[in-house]
Amino acid sequence: xxxxxxxxxxxxxxxxxxxxxxxxxxxxxxxxxxxxxxxxxxxxxxxxxxxxxxxxxxxxxxxxxxxxxxxxxxxxxxxxxxxxxxxxxxxxxxxxxxxxxxxxxxxxxxxxxxxxxxxxxxxxxxxxxxxxxxxxxxxxxxxxxxxxxxxxxxxxxxxxxxxxxxxxxxxxxxxxxxxxxxxxxxxxxxxxxxxxxxxxxxxxxxxxxxxxxxxxxxxxxxxxxxxxxxxxxxxxxxxxxxxxxxxxxxxxxxxxxxxxxxxxxxxxxxxxxxxxxxxxxxxx
Amino acid sequence: xxxxxxxxxxxxxxxxxxxxxxxxxxxxxxxxxxxxxxxxxxxxxxxxxxxxxxxxxxxxxxxxxxxxxxxxxxxxxxxxxxxxxxxxxxxxxxxxxxxxxxxxxxxxxxxxxxxxxxxxxxxxxxxxxxxxxxxxxxxxxxxxxxxxxxxxxxxxxxxxxxxxxxxxxxxxxxxxxxxxxxxxxxxxxxxxxxxxxxxxxxxxxxxxxxxxxxxxxxxxxxxxxxxxxxxxxxxxxxxxxxxxxxxxxxxxxxxxxxxxxxxxxxxxxxxxxxxxxxxxxxxxxxxxxxxx
Numbered sequence: 001x002x003x004x005x006x007x008x009x010x011x012x013x014x015x016x017x018x019x020x021x022x023x024x025x026x027x028x029x030x031x032x033x034x035x036x037x038x039x040x041x042x043x044x045x046x047x048x049x050x051x052x053x054x055x056x057x058x059x060x061x062x063x064x065x066x067x068x069x070x071x072x073x074x075x076x077x078x079x080x081x082x083x084x085x086x087x088x089x090x091x092x093x094x095x096x097x098x099x100x101x102x103x104x105x106x107x108x109x110x111x112x113x114x115x116x117x118x119x120x121x122x123x124x125x126x127x128x129x130x131x132x133x134x135x136x137x138x139x140x141x142x143x144x145x146x147x148x149x150x151x152x153x154x155x156x157x158x159x160x161x162x163x164x165x166x167x168x169x170x171x172x173x174x175x176x177x178x179x180x181x182x183x184x185x186x187x188x189x190x191x192x193x194x195x196x197x198x199x200x201x202x203x204x205x206x207x208x209x210x211x212x213x214x215x216x217x218x219x220x221x222x223x224x225x226x227x228x229x230x231x232x233x234x235x236x237x238x239x240x241x242x243x244x245x246x247x248x249x250x251x252x253x254x255x256x257x258x259x260x261x262x263x264x265x266x267x268x269x270x271x272x273x274x275x276x277x278x279x280x281x282x283x284x
Numbered sequence: 285x286x287x288x289x290x291x292x293x294x295x296x297x298x299x300x301x302x303x304x305x306x307x308x309x310x311x312x313x314x315x316x317x318x319x320x321x322x323x324x325x326x327x328x329x330x331x332x333x334x335x336x337x338x339x340x341x342x343x344x345x346x347x348x349x350x351x352x353x354x355x356x357x358x359x360x361x362x363x364x365x366x367x368x369x370x371x372x373x374x375x376x377x378x379x380x381x382x383x384x385x386x387x388x389x390x391x392x393x394x395x396x397x398x399x400x401x402x403x404x405x406x407x408x409x410x411x412x413x414x415x416x417x418x419x420x421x422x423x424x425x426x427x428x429x430x431x432x433x434x435x436x437x438x439x440x441x442x443x444x445x446x447x448x449x450x451x452x453x454x455x456x457x458x459x460x461x462x463x464x465x466x467x468x469x470x471x472x473x474x475x476x477x478x479x480x481x482x483x484x485x486x487x488x489x490x491x492x493x494x495x496x497x498x499x500x501x502x503x504x505x506x507x508x509x510x511x512x513x514x515x516x517x518x519x520x521x522x523x524x525x526x527x528x529x530x531x532x533x534x535x536x537x538x539x540x541x542x543x544x545x546x547x548x549x550x551x552x553x554x555x556x557x558x559x560x561x562x563x564x565x566x567x568x569x570x571x572x573x574x575x576x
Contacts, residue, residue, distance in 0.1 A: 108313025125516025
């Protein structure tokens with residue numbers, strides 16, 4: 001019995017590995033391929049080897065010193081991506097925190113209706129809203145300015161943010177508010193001294209969500225911006241590709257550099273992200 | 285500063301004027317809600333209204349339906365939704381079982397597994413695209429090295445190209461849905477499984493009678509939500525195939541943008557409006573689920 005038991009254990013482990021190894025390969029393949037190009041010299045990048053004969057960091061040097069005409073504005077575009085992402089994160093937090101507090105704690109009249117409208121917005125497929133958003137930004141005279149992208153991304157990030165914050169806020173005991181009211185706290189004091197500190201984990205989750213959404217966005221950035229100096233790094237990568245003579249190894253190196261900050265932020269705040277966002281995503 | 289105690293409930297009129305005064309709580313509620321209301325009016329309601337207004341001419345729809353690219357895009361979109369989402373959700377369901385197995389290495393693998401979701405889609409889709417390049421891509425290089433044969437011209441065949449766009453889509457979004465289903469599985473009380481083991485239930489029976497009934501609703505919600513999001517998935521198709529070859533791999537998301545770039549905004553909006561009867565029931569379902 002005990003021998004049979006251990007054989008069964010071995011076969012269970014083998015079956016788990018049989019799932020685990022393909023999963024790891026599937027996940028890593030495109031990312032490994034990206035990194036492989038980034039450390040390969042120009043001529044060996046396309047030779048189809050799984051590891052370069054002479055790994056090099058030269059591609060990174062070329063990208064960082066902008067030594068290629070496609071990379072003329074690399075740092076500028078990196079900066080644009082950063083500014084836009086931070087602005088979207090901050091504005092979304094500002095708008096969503098106030099709205100969630102008003103709906104959930106102050107129980108403002110019509111709050112429920114606003115929540116439903118926000119949810120409805122959340123369910124408009126992003127590419128479908130892009131066409132009217134583009135035309136609207138033209139009407140507002142914001143086309144080809146970074147404000148167009150910041151405002152559009154905020155409008156897209158806010159509904160889900162409000163919803164996640166409202167869900168978290170509803171879980172705070174209502175007695176807190178009553179106690180604060182009896183002590184004579186004003187709504188603003190309640191907001192600043194009770195609500196914000198207690199909501200901190202969800203605020204981090206929402207701020208990170210909006211920031212990453214803006215940093216990673218391609219479609220809206222590609223539609224709303226056009227001047228090379230105003231582009232985000234993501235759009236610049238797309239343009240880079242469109243050219244026939246684009247140097248793959250530099251494109252992939254730039255892509256890797258572009259992918260690193262969001263991945264790092266995601267893992268740094270994973271605790272908040274997974275708890276705050278997935279729990280909210282599908283309440284059952 | 286506890287000088288004046290506020291009335292317990294807002295119905296007590298402290299202003300005692302003829303009009304019902306707003307309590308400071310309601311007033312601040314309106315002030316704090318106002319920024320989002322402005323955002324909604326200016327950046328959602330106006331664009332949507334304007335878009336519908338642009339799509340008001342029946343002639344746009346006639347032109348749209350007569351465009352062969354439109355018909356092909358509709359078929360592609362439906363195929364994309366039906367095939368990609370069902371495969372993705374079924375795999376996510378299976379993997380959520382794998383990832384809830386208690387092993388240290390599986391815990392580490394799950395951290396790695398999130399990567400496609402955590403990184404932006406552009407670099408990884410470009411990476412896919414280069415892998416699939418018929419002349420220099422790593423896949424055809426390996427095929428040639430080990431078989432001496434030339435690999436297929438992956439992105440030049442519409443069906444193959446669209447299937448590969450689905451692969452890219454699944455690669456990117458599988459981790460997210462797996463994570464959600466893991467959360468769903470972890471919420472099932474462990475005692476149920478223990479009781480089932482005592483009764484000698486098989487793996488399949490445990491899934492069939494404990495896991496599935498507990499996460500069935502979640503699974504359906506995820507599928508619907510994924511359909512809505514996938515309709516808006518522009519990147520997987522556009523960045524991999526660009527709609528080609530010969531505009532045969534467009535989906536509605538890329539078709540709208542294509543018309544926009546060709547300065548045919550009325551067609552772009554008409555293509556979206558035509559899709560509304562398909563989307564609205566899904567949105568209605570999600571609203572009912574989430575706004576409780």
